[in-house]
Amino acid sequence: xxxxxxxxxxxxxxxxxxxxxxxxxxxxxxxxxxxxxxxxxxxxxxxxxxxxxxxxxxxxxxxxxxxxxxxxxxxxxxxxxxxxxxxxxxxxxxxxxxxxxxxxxxxxxxxxxxxxxxxxxxxxxxxxxxxxxxxxxxxxxxxxxxxxxxxxxxxxxxxxxxxxxxxxxxxxxxxxxxxxxxxxxxxxxxxxxxxxxxxxxxxxxxxxxxxxxxxxxxxxxxxxxxxxxxxxxxxxxxxxxxxxxxxxxxxxxxxxxxxxxxxxxxxxxxxxxxxxxxxxxxxxxxxxxxxxxxxxxxxxxxxxxxxxxxxxxxxxxxxxxxxxxxxxxxxxxxxxxxxxxxxxxxxxxxxxxxxxxxxxxxxxxxxxxxxxxxxxxxxxxxxxxxxxxxxxxxxxxxxxxxxxxxxxxxxxxxxxxxxxxx
Amino acid sequence: xxxxxxxxxxxxxxxxxxxxxxxxxxxxxxxxxxxxxxxxxxxxxxxxxxxxxxxxxxxxxxxxxxxxxxxxxxxxxxxxxxxxxxxxxxxxxxxxxxxxxxxxxxxxxxxxxxxxxxxxxxxxxxxxxxxxxxxxxxxxxxxxxxxxxxxxxxxxxxxxxxxxxxxxxxxxxxxxxxxxxxxxxxxxxxxxxxxxxxxxxxxxxxxxxxxxxxxxxxxxxxxxxxxxxxxxxxxxxxxxx
Numbered sequence: 040x041x042x043x044x045x046x047x048x049x050x051x052x053x054x055x056x057x058x059x060x061x062x063x064x065x066x067x068x069x070x071x072x073x074x075x076x077x078x079x080x081x082x083x084x085x086x087x088x089x090x091x092x093x094x095x096x097x098x099x100x101x102x103x104x105x106x107x108x109x110x111x112x113x114x115x116x117x118x119x120x121x122x123x124x125x126x127x128x129x130x131x132x133x134x135x136x137x138x139x140x141x142x143x144x145x146x147x148x149x150x151x152x153x154x155x156x157x158x159x160x161x162x163x164x165x166x167x168x169x170x171x172x173x174x175x176x177x178x179x180x181x182x183x184x185x186x187x188x189x190x191x192x193x194x195x196x197x198x199x200x201x202x203x204x205x206x207x208x209x210x211x212x213x214x215x216x217x218x219x220x221x222x223x224x225x226x227x228x229x230x231x232x233x234x235x236x237x238x239x240x241x242x243x244x245x246x247x248x249x250x251x252x253x254x255x256x257x258x259x260x261x262x263x264x265x266x267x268x269x270x271x272x273x274x275x276x277x278x279x280x281x282x283x284x285x286x287x288x289x290x291x292x293x294x295x296x297x298x299x300x301x302x303x304x305x306x307x308x309x310x311x312x313x314x315x316x317x318x319x320x321x322x323x324x325x326x327x328x329x330x331x332x333x334x335x336x337x338x339x340x341x342x343x344x345x346x347x348x349x350x351x352x353x354x355x356x357x358x359x360x361x362x363x364x365x366x367x368x369x370x371x372x373x374x375x376x377x378x379x380x381x382x383x384x385x386x387x388x389x390x391x392x393x394x395x396x397x398x399x400x401x402x403x404x405x406x407x408x409x410x411x412x413x414x415x416x417x418x419x420x421x422x423x424x425x426x427x428x429x430x431x432x433x434x435x436x437x438x439x440x441x442x443x444x445x446x447x448x449x450x451x452x453x454x455x456x457x458x459x460x461x
Numbered sequence: 462x463x464x465x466x467x468x469x470x471x472x473x474x475x476x477x478x479x480x481x482x483x484x485x486x487x488x489x490x491x492x493x494x495x496x497x498x499x500x501x502x503x504x505x506x507x508x509x510x511x512x513x514x515x516x517x518x519x520x521x522x523x524x525x526x527x528x529x530x531x532x533x534x535x536x537x538x539x540x541x542x543x544x545x546x547x548x549x550x551x552x553x554x555x556x557x558x559x560x561x562x563x564x565x566x567x568x569x570x571x572x573x574x575x576x577x578x579x580x581x582x583x584x585x586x587x588x589x590x591x592x593x594x595x596x597x598x599x600x601x602x603x604x605x606x607x608x609x610x611x612x613x614x615x616x617x618x619x620x621x622x623x624x625x626x627x628x629x630x631x632x633x634x635x636x637x638x639x640x641x642x643x644x645x646x647x648x649x650x651x652x653x654x655x656x657x658x659x660x661x662x663x664x665x666x667x668x669x670x671x672x673x674x675x676x677x678x679x680x681x682x683x684x685x686x687x688x689x690x691x692x693x694x695x696x697x698x699x700x701x702x
Binding site: 088370373374377381391393396398400412414415416427428429430437439440442443446447448449450451452453454455457458 | 546548549550551629630633634636637639640641642643644645647648649650651677678680681682684685
């Protein structure tokens with residue numbers, strides 16, 4: 040291996056920070072530069088922590104197409120009528136003004152890994168010393184027969200929050216009395232494992248009030264899902280007889296939709312539906328493919344630093360990464376961002392580097408004040424991010440504890456969004 | 462840090478009946494417990510016939526029927542936010558919790574209004590609890606010692622308490638906390654953890670780590686923190702306004 044600068048920086052982040060730092064700072068350009076692509080739970084957190092910790096020693100640019108970012112977490116609560124859409128919208132003003140981050144509202148359309156340069160749709164070019172990719176998810180083409188993104192207005196996925204969430208909510212609320220809502224659930228792995236089932240709970244909550252004779256069908260390719268016992272208990276308690284979950288044993292994996300006819304075929308049986316929520320199989324945000332750092336659908340990373348296995352100058356965070364045991368969640372992305380921020384600061388400015396620690400907790404709402412949670416802690420091994428310890432809410436918990444769990448989730452939302460956006 | 466050589470002794474609950482040993486001894490000596498109660502507790506708490514809640518500054522609720530009652534059940538008493546949160550978390554005044562609370566109230570409930578430095582000696586606590594047990598409605602139904610709990614010394618040694626945390630490490634570790642707990646000190650449903658006394662913070666984290674406090678997320682988070690890491694976090698958050 041030739042010891043050129045690029046390879047040298049990436050080697051032994053933990054061990055050799057004192058050596059690498061002067062190398063970078065002595066580079067031909069001035070301050071070391073970090074470009075972050077994607078302003079969600081991974082990217083916004085990484086940008087904020089790099090800027091905050093380096094106190095101006097690192098130039099941070101955040102590339103995010105939307106000026107108003109809607110968090111995917113809690114967008115189900117909007118669908119259920121528990122939150123206003125505006126309450127899950129966030130802007131980047133504080134990151135720019137208080138942390139000095141250069142926020143660029145544009146699409147990244149190319150990455151030249153040799154030149155270490157990002158191209159933007161608007162024509163701009165951004166050179167970097169380290170690149171953080173936190174683009175979230177895109178959908179696998181052809182994953183659900185009869186569906187592609189051109190059908191997303193008739194059959195919304197609502198798995199990127201914002202206008203899709205509004206559309207799905209409107210469709211649910213205008214269902215005829217006794218109508219049918221169908222969900223096509225995704226195969227593993229996918230963003231927010233309890234998300235589809237919290238979504239169904241929220242839809243049922245709306246229908247119970249406005250349309251109590253309506254039905255919900257879920258076609259699911261998975262034999263089991265996150266918090267399954269908790270959701271099934273909650274559905275029986277709150278929405279008895281309304282929800283029909285069809286797993287692969289009953290053909291839930293053999294699905295075709297027709298957006299023009301508004302029909303769903305499950306194992307050959309065609310049902311006319313009034314609202315249809317198609318959540319297709321997922322893959323890393325497309326920019327990861329463009330950077331040629333994916334294997335299969337996701338971008339593998341080094342668990343100690345979140346560096347791409349294909350390129351030490353690129354860190355991949357959150358849903359897009361393939362890291363091991365952590366679920367694809369906003370909490371996970373936020374946790375991974377802090378490890379990456381520490382590694383990047385260590386490599387570029389010689390700041391202290393500590394062993395990586397990760398954690399995740401996912402709260403879900405089943406009905407009013409009926410919250411449940413699941414969580415775990417993780418550590419970095421050479422092979423993967425490995426689970427250390429975990430817990431899950433129990434079935435049969437008291438109403439008081441469930442209300443407290445929901446209250447806690449509201450507190451968490453306030454906490455993580457201030458951790459992301461300042 | 463302002464720690465003396467405080468030693469904490471708590472009841473550690475053993476999980477699984479197979480491990481539970483028959484304890485033939487009573488919780489304690491009721492006569493001695495009565496004397497201790499009036500020396501240490503009686504200025505703020507009443508117990509027995511006609512006992513009423515304290516109404517003065519810092520006084521507490523009456524203690525009749527306290528055993529195995531859910532925490533903070535009196536609607537006519539103004540509890541602290543910390544005690545109210547413990548009620549919502551489902552805490553019950555069982556023997557293990559009463560013992561931990563008497564050891565040091567802040568070990569069990571951060572932000573409690575009970576201004577009591579704690580009873581260091583397990584025997585003192587046992588005697589007071591034996592005395593109080595008589596004023597629960599059917600004491601014969603309350604085991605003299607909880608069958609699944611055996612007294613076990615879990616000492617926070619002066620060495621642990623004297624550790625001075627590395628603030629840089631504390632700052633990195635704190636990033637795990639700030640996903641939920643806001644550094645601004647705002648409360649939206651998750652407790653504020655900035656600006657505490659270091660000692661309170663260290664007590665709380667060790668109580669989670671040792672399972673004395675029951676919150677599952679916090680047990681998990683604290684469970685893998687070393688003594689040094691807890692000290693580092695305490696010094697970091699303690700310094701935040």
